[in-house]
Amino acid sequence: MQKYTVTYDDGKIRKSAEFDCPDRLPQAGDVYEFVEPVQTLANINYKVGDTLEIIGRTTKAPHHRTSSLGNLYVRCHYMTSVWTNLESSIARGWLKLIEANGTSV
Numbered sequence: 001m002q003k004y005t006v007t008y009d010d011g012k013i014r015k016s017a018e019f020d021c022p023d024r025l026p027q028a029g030d031v032y033e034f035v036e037p038v039q040t041l042a043n044i045n046y047k048v049g050d051t052l053e054i055i056g057r058t059t060k061a062p063h064h065r066t067s068s069l070g071n072l073y074v075r076c077h078y079m080t081s082v083w084t085n086l087e088s089s090i091a092r093g094w095l096k097l098i099e100a101n102g103t104s105v
Helices: 086-091
Strands: 003-009 014-020 031-034 051-058 065-067 071-075 080-083 095-100
Touching (some): 014 086
Antiparallel strands (some): 003 065, 031 095
């Protein structure tokens, strides 16, 4: 299984960790559905059945975290936000792909 790295760097502390990649990386236009409840760094609680749409990759890192794959812009019913570790959630089975590039799967 391929790995990717997430790095936290606030200018004082720098730490990295490796995570498993999913079989298919998220792409712009994909829609994922939560199959497990998740709480984020932005203090948002996603329930089973909530969805996220992938907008694309970004270099923005609002929580001082960057992914070696590139962070992701995502849209949900709460907000548009940046995710660093979405791929790990997919690999763990917390999210499932329900639309690939706008086409139902």
